Amino acid sequence: MDISFLIVQFISGLTMATLLFLVASGLTLIFGVGGVFNFAHGSFYMLGAYLAYTFVAGTHLNFWVAVLAAAVGAGILGMLAESLFLRRIYGRAEEEGFQILLTYSFILIIDDLVKLVWGTEYKSLSRPAGFGGSLIWGDITLPTYNLAIIGVGLLVVVGAWLVLSRTRPGRIARATALDRETMGMLGVNVPLTMTVVFGIATALGGLTGALAAPLRSVTPGAGIEVIIDALIVVVLGGMGNFWGAWLAALLLGEVNAVAVATVPEWASLFSYLVMVVTLIFKPEGLFAPRQVRKV
Amino acid sequence: MEPILRLENVSKAFGGLKVTDGVSFSVMPAEISAIIGPNGAGKTTLFNQITGALRPDSGRIVFQGQDITGLDTQEIVALGMGRAFQITSIFPEETVLNNVRVACLSREGLTRQPLKGVGSFKSSTEKAMSVLESLGLAGQAARPAFELAHGDQKLLDIGVALALNPKMLLLDEPTAGMSPDERALTRELVVKLWREFNLTMIFIEHDMDTVFGIAQKVRVLQQGRLLAEGTPDEIRANPQVVTAYLGEEL
Amino acid sequence: MEAVDKKKAAAFWGLFALIFALVPAAGNDYYLTIANRILVWGMFAVAFNMLFGVTGMLSFGQALFSGLGGYGVGMTVKYLGKAWFLPGLGLGVIAAALVAYLLGYLIIRAGGVFFTILTLAFGQLAWQITFRWYNVTGGDDGIQGLVPPGILSNRVVYYYFCLVLVLGSIWFLRRLADSPQGLVLRCVRQNPSRVRFLGRRVRRNQRRVYLISSVFAALAGGLMAGIDSSIHTNMLNWTTSGQVILMSVLGGIHQFFGPFIGAGVIMIIEDVVGARTEYWSLIIGLVMMTMVLAFPRGLVGEFALLKARLKWRALERAERS
Incomplete structure (x- = not known):
């Protein structure tokens, strides 16, 4: 095992980590800000992938434009889902379960609507022009598309941080996380905020699905696989904790890269393994602050 | 006589904010006393520490000669500490009877019984009914608790605590949200329960008629510190308390 | 009052047992299988609901335990022979108890939505292992030919065998629901922090009901293996966990028999519609959505409410005239 092999594996892990983080960040955003647990977040990821496929294969949009359009599409669908359905159960007793x-x-x-619209066969999306090849540097071969994904991930991280900490809507969103009721009394339009945040969250999911489409095939039922990975990230990072999710995604991505390189057949079990070990030794999550609240 | 409850230098901070700052006092058995202070003085937080819901950062809490600092709530409750809540804390979907009965069953150690119906434990049911009688709630025993009027729910909350046969009972604002008439009734009831159940009682209260009407001793908290302690007359005459808190109200 | 209740209860149980006991008389193997499935899934759902409806713990991983029950039977029969069907059933149940006991300590420390996530994750972990460990578990092929030994190989006998076990289990769970332990579990759902002030440990009670619920899930899974004469990794998949949740929500999570009724309705819908559509998940998705948005009390709960309202109206009318 030489250094170039390690670098290649590291970048492959980083790509996976970026995708994991992007999808988990949407999940953690809507939970942290809106107190909503969106079990269907992975389904919006899947919708993003299908929309991107349609925009590229059907309407021949430029790949990057298609990715953006898919994200917007997933966001709009998310806002519809929130305002038509989810909103009706806010404030109900035992809301969390419902x-x-x-x-x-x-x-x-x-899952079934996707089958009805796009059929059951696998769809694949090729990499965008200019990102089909690899960067070769001695023994090191790095697919340029993977590097592009890592770049997009960094952009989203920085952008999200700026929005949440520097802008008024971001601050409103964070305050709403503290208490829906109080913010309502202070004159913030809480229902609108909830819908918009839900839309941003599902758009992040859709964006990830679209970005990942050239790497993984697009199939119905992908939603559940993605949601479980994202949930593990969120459990490890601490629900609602943006930076915790980032570190957890990095850990899982790299562990996965090592697993794929060494025991490919069992690689899919390694995320669970990390989760089990974490639960045994640090049940409150890897990066959650220790809390001494018993009531 | 030994005090039943002793706090020694109890301190607790959230982040940088000291919510309990070196509080020490002793409570004698069979005493009925009040804790007063402005909102945010740390009154409920202090109750939370006495009952193990929060762990003090430093200091010691001794209950009946036993150090209970850092024990879990259920252990402290088992030693005879009871508590009723500021925001009514009952089991809303259960009947009024079951709310109290579950406490009786718990005290008798019967809550692991998996096969016999709740009604077949006669002594628990009788005890529960007698507690409800004392509170004047017996007529509503079969109703779901959420249907009760606000004041009755507060009483039920106290009933759940009483059913555990506590030696000491902490009441968090027993008359909050009540009309003046209801307050007067509750005041009488609290004194009646204090005598009937041989309790040592500490209550947090904002209503000064209640505080100075029934407490034998008053303790004043301000910004997490014990500002003053004494009989109602002493507190009323204490210039520090008057300027800091009582000023406009008396 | 209590005597009337007791008579009513006895009549109910008698009727319940009688209806199911008479099914074999129809002499139709197909109906027999459906009735048997309703029984076993019904028990599974009632046991699941002790967790969810009663204690407020939404597990999305009970398939792990029904799977353990099924594979307990499947693996012992595969490796030790047909005669080991019943010991295999016991083994699966014991394994489930052990796993639930250990897992309880790991995942019940986290409350609310974390409990749901972790149950889902551990369920999927078990599914992945079974799916990938082809040499031992048969992977996606599952295990076929799990015919119970001796007289149990007769479908009617096996049906009665299941009926007795299911009735016994549901009877036990009913007693549990009405007992002091059941009352504490309901209190844990309604107001956990107050339960601590009763001197009870919330998590210990949660672990206890998790264990009980999981044991009956495993029994259901084991019995299912005998009904289908086979097991498959799907038994362990999250969709099975989702199915049992749907049954409970459909029937009504705050009614003891709600989940059983829900199981019956789902089994019948599946039988009528399932064969004709490839969009099964769309159907159950719409059912779930409708229940959550419009009828959160479930069929039995909404029916009980309607009955109470009509009675109240009749009383009002009688008073007026």
């Missing part, structure tokens, strides 16, 4: 059940019904419905 959120899970309702978003679970989204998974089931979206």
